[in-house]
Amino acid sequence: MAVAHRTAHALPARRRPEGVWQKLVERIVSHTVLITFSVIFMIPFFWMVSGSLKTGQDLNAFPVVWFPKTLTLENYIAGLQVFPFVRYLFNTLVICVFSMIGAVLSSSFVAYGLARIEWRWRTLLFVVILSTMMVPFYVTMVPLFTMFRAMGWTNTYLPLIVPHFFGVPFFIFLLRQFFLSIPRELSESARVDGANELVIYWRIILPLAKPALAAVALFQFLTSWNDLLGPLIYLSDADHYTLSLGLTFFRAEYSSQFGPLMAASTVVVLPVIVVFFFAQRTFIQGITLTGMKG
Amino acid sequence: MGGLGLGVLGLATGGCTITKGTPPISNVGLDKKPAPGRKTTITVYSVWGSTVGEGMVKLAQRFEESQPDIGVRVVYAPAGIGGGAVQQKLFTAIAGNNPPDVAQLVPSQGPQWAELGIMTDLTDRYREAGLGPDDFFPPVWDSITYKDRIWQVQWDADPNFPFFWNKDLFEESGLDPERPPQTIEEVDEYSAKILRKSGANVTKIGMIPWDTYGASNSLFTWGFAHGGTFYDPEKEEVTPDNEYVVKALEWIARYAKSVGGADRVTVTPPGLQIHPFGTGNIGMAPLVAPNYRDVKVNVPDMNIGAALLPFQAPGADRPGAGAWIGGWSMFIPKGARHPDEAWEFLRWVGATDEGTRAQWETVGFPPGYTKASVLEEIKNDPLMGPFYDVLTTARNIRPPIPVADFYFTQLDENVSKAVLGLVTPLEAMRTVKENVMAEWDRFRKAVKA
């Protein structure tokens, strides 16, 4: 690497005192901006949680009550009893975990084929896969249902899980972009060393793309977690229903039971927060990829 | 740093208390397995959540208790996104040749669904059961029949609407709290006295005529109140350009203009779970029973009067002329596995004394069956009394044409345009007529083929 010598001691003397001030100002500004945005972003979540703790009176009070004087747990007790919460939680977890695994494995596998191997048809295939994203779900919904019915998959979780093991176009595209950013030399030198593509995929590329894979896992989890239409049309045995269906229990034609709905929504959001927390831990500045020999 | 939200909460509430409270809803659940050991089991789709859904389950239980042969399986099948009218699950089930035995529909959807061939003709069954037009309120009978055949059983005859007014607000504004407006002209007079503004925003208003449960429902209500009709059964065409309908729309648009524009009227923040009438900033409003109940429960010190809808001569000639019956019906999808037993359920719920009483006690909607003894109780019920009055005097239903949903959507859009002053009411209604007739034509061709 040609630049190695131009580091460390190069700072001109007159920069140093300003550097200290600058850093302090930077830190204050960053924290202020972060906190301001935090407050703004917390609002819907706060509304949901505070609504879940409000009494019926406060929920209907006018003007709107942001901080209730009386907190109550009645909404949680009610909200979690209206539908079999634990069972639905289990059902939803089953669907989410398997979908997540399927999506991460299959999408990365396919993306590897589109990004790390130079072959003639890869662009065409990419275009075809991309195009499937452009078809709105509502028009393929009924034929898809008929097809699953013919296969005997209705009233099971299969339509909700299995397709994810064959690549999810959105994630394939996402991972393709990430894989394309990894220097070709890494693959080449491994091939020269005699590794086959599967080994390169598993041992070299995947570890380098951890943040992206975490993002895919998170998104698939979230998508499956909140999916309403899929479970609605494919499941008819209420024992198999999911949390998103459970949340619709609070809605009647002209009104909703807001308190219990907020309580149930809060509980339903918590696992996603946990998953996110762990996913984002991979988002740390990883290995630098240029000058890897330097 | 973490507990930002909770910290703020703690700061603000200071001396806050935490209670366990009493849960507002039970855990009956919204679906139900059939009673064991029955000869046949029917599947009923329930479209609602919340207390209504629970009521359906209990209703199914009562049906099972009332006879030994038929078991009922209730499947919770809500609409996918907000509201109960688009039933994705039902349609995919029908398309996939796996329909339930009993499904729900809004009565105005009947003609279209009948033409699409997904409903079972019930005419013979009605006849065998000895049921005829005398057994049902006239608007209900109009709803369930189409082209001289009978297709549905209306079990919820929702009376739209009684007319409520805020007696306290009347008094504040210098009006006699015991004297509601009888005519639309009087509504205008009263509203002028109630109106209060703060800058460009309206803080108190007499009524919000363009928001009586949506733009199209508003036009139906006030259109009927002016004596208008929305379709001509003989000519088989829609008549939104009927002179009284146009007059009604002109009135609504004028009203909006007089308060400074429909987009400046928000006398309530929509964080509320009860109808804005409950804020005390609206003088008069038509309300549905669940909303009325909410207001009475949550704002107990508001004095509310109830009467029939105001009307406007010369098109209409009596109070309550604007009322129409909406609600829900049940039907038997074509291809249902157990149509006979399904009919037993339908008949019991919608056209027997015992069943209508059970429905009232579990779900709580007014029945469409005139011979239901439970009507006496509804009449005397402090909450439902006004609704009984409307139920027994209403004459209208929304136009029962095969492209009703399209008609309503067109009305939503064009009424909104007229109210905002973007087009004149007459132009708006002419557009609606043009579009709906074209659609009706297209639909006729599509089902004939």
Add this chain to the structure above:
Amino acid sequence: MTTTSMTPPRPAAVGARKRRVLASVLGETPRERRNFLWGLLFTSPAIIGLAWFTAYPVFMSIYYSFTSATMVNPPDFIGLDNYAVLMSDSTWWRSLANTVYYIVVSVPLGIAVALFLAILLNLKVRGQSIYRVIFYLPAIVPVVASAVVWLYVFNPQYGVLNTVLGWFGITGPGWLASPDWAMPALIIFSTWGAGNLMIILLAGLQDVPQDLQDQAMVDGAGRFRRFWHVTIPFLSPHLLFALVTGLIAGFQFFTPVFVLTNGTGGPAGSTLVSGLYLYQNAFQFFKVGYASAIAWVLFIIVALATALVFRLVGRRVYYGGA
């Protein structure tokens, strides 16, 4: 071996043609052939998935678009009728205009906001993890809960937005109640949900090599120039991704409109976007054939737009490895 002029050289010629065809598919050199096989192997799940789960529904919906299908009855072939009617359907054109308006504003805005937030979340500050969770919250709160908040935020009289505007002496507009401001309100709402894009860009930021940044800093490059010349190129693959997926999603934008306008498409049809119009036709009017035609016309438009983006922007993307 020698051939005489009497024997027609057909077997050899046919063999040669077959070899040429095979070569054009599989590859000419052993290396190309090897890559082809590996490529096929890795993408086989997607190929199988396409054949199994996608092909039939897609072909059926194309077929429906040439019929007067109603979803519950067997469809009748009517040729190009649906497309012809669509071309003269003013509601369709209006919905397309609304959709384009939405896309042109919300996609760049969303990317800019997401990038800004991602950079903020990449700062090495204490509590970084907590900030990340908080910034992502809007994207995971269920729509039922956030919709109510937003109706409150946009309330012309009491809403948060207009109150804040009032502090600066501006009378806020009617937002969701006004035909001119309903779409801007929806754009603001969907920018709020930029959480997902923010995460992707954050992941992308991890790959921006720190040593290049340091080197640039040492070379005297200011913050902005470092950003433009080091960070952006390394983020460009993901920015392209954001642009393309934003475009695709924008044309199908639907759920927030439905929830915030009660399925009506906003005051006077001002927020009737193509996705909503499609939904109405499929499920409220039972015009599945027509809805399918809408879907496929939308498809063509999106495909063209995407191709354009790849052509214009795609070339300037810097792929570190390719």
